[in-house]
Amino acid sequence: MTEEGEIPFAMSGRKPVQKRAQATWNRLLDAAGSLLEEVGVERISTNLVAARAGVSPPTLYHYFPDKYALLAALGERLMVAQNALVVLDPEQDEAAIAAVLEAHVTLTRATPGGAWIMRMLRAVPQLAPIRIASHRAVAHALAERVLALDPRQDPQSTEARARLCVDLGYAAIELIFDEPDLPEAPALADAARAIRAVIAP
Known part of the structure; x- marks a missing residue:
C-alpha cells in the first residue's frame, strides 16, 4: 500500500x-x-x-x-506483490525502511520459488525487462513524492536517486537469499541506512 x-x-x-x-x-x-x-x-x-x-x-x-x-x-506476479508493500514516503526513517525490506523478504519466502523467481528476472535476458520496468515504476512514483515535498529539487537527479534506492533495496533482499548464513536484521538495517542516505536531499 x-x-x-x-x-x-x-x-x-x-x-x-x-x-x-x-x-x-x-x-x-x-x-x-x-x-x-x-x-x-x-x-x-x-x-x-x-x-x-x-x-x-x-x-x-x-x-x-x-x-x-x-x-x-x-x-510479474511477484513484482506486483512486492510493489504493493512499498511505502512512498521519502521522509520515513531507517527503521521503517528496514521493516519494508523485511516485509519483502517475508513475502518472497512465502511465494513458491520466490528467491528463484528473483534470480530468474536478473539472469534470463528475455525476462529482465519485467524487473527493470517494475523498478522504474517504483522509482518514478517515489521521485514524484520527493518532488511534491520539495519542488526545488532537480527532477532528473531525483529520479536517479530514487532508482538507486529501489535497486539498493532489491539487492539487499537478494543478498538475504543468496547468503542464508548472513545475519538478516543487521543486513537489512544497513541497507535501510544506505537508502535513507541516498533519498535524503
Whole structure:
C-alpha cells in the first residue's frame, strides 16, 4: 500500500477475471514457482507445470502460449506483490525502511520459488525487462513524492536517486537469499541506512 495508491506497474497478458479461472491461473504459477526452484529455468517446461498443477496441457495453453509467457507472468506476479508493500514516503526513517525490506523478504519466502523467481528476472535476458520496468515504476512514483515535498529539487537527479534506492533495496533482499548464513536484521538495517542516505536531499 502506498500513499498515492498502487504503483502503476500492471501485469501484461491475459489475467482471468472469473474466480475459478483465477484459481487455475494462480495454481499454474505456484506450480511453476515450485518447479523453478526444483529443476531450474532451463529444464522447466509447460508439460511439467501442467502435470504439477493437475491440469491438461491445453488448459495451460489457454492462459499461457509458451514457457516464457508463463515465466513472465510468474515474475510479474511477484513484482506486483512486492510493489504493493512499498511505502512512498521519502521522509520515513531507517527503521521503517528496514521493516519494508523485511516485509519483502517475508513475502518472497512465502511465494513458491520466490528467491528463484528473483534470480530468474536478473539472469534470463528475455525476462529482465519485467524487473527493470517494475523498478522504474517504483522509482518514478517515489521521485514524484520527493518532488511534491520539495519542488526545488532537480527532477532528473531525483529520479536517479530514487532508482538507486529501489535497486539498493532489491539487492539487499537478494543478498538475504543468496547468503542464508548472513545475519538478516543487521543486513537489512544497513541497507535501510544506505537508502535513507541516498533519498535524503
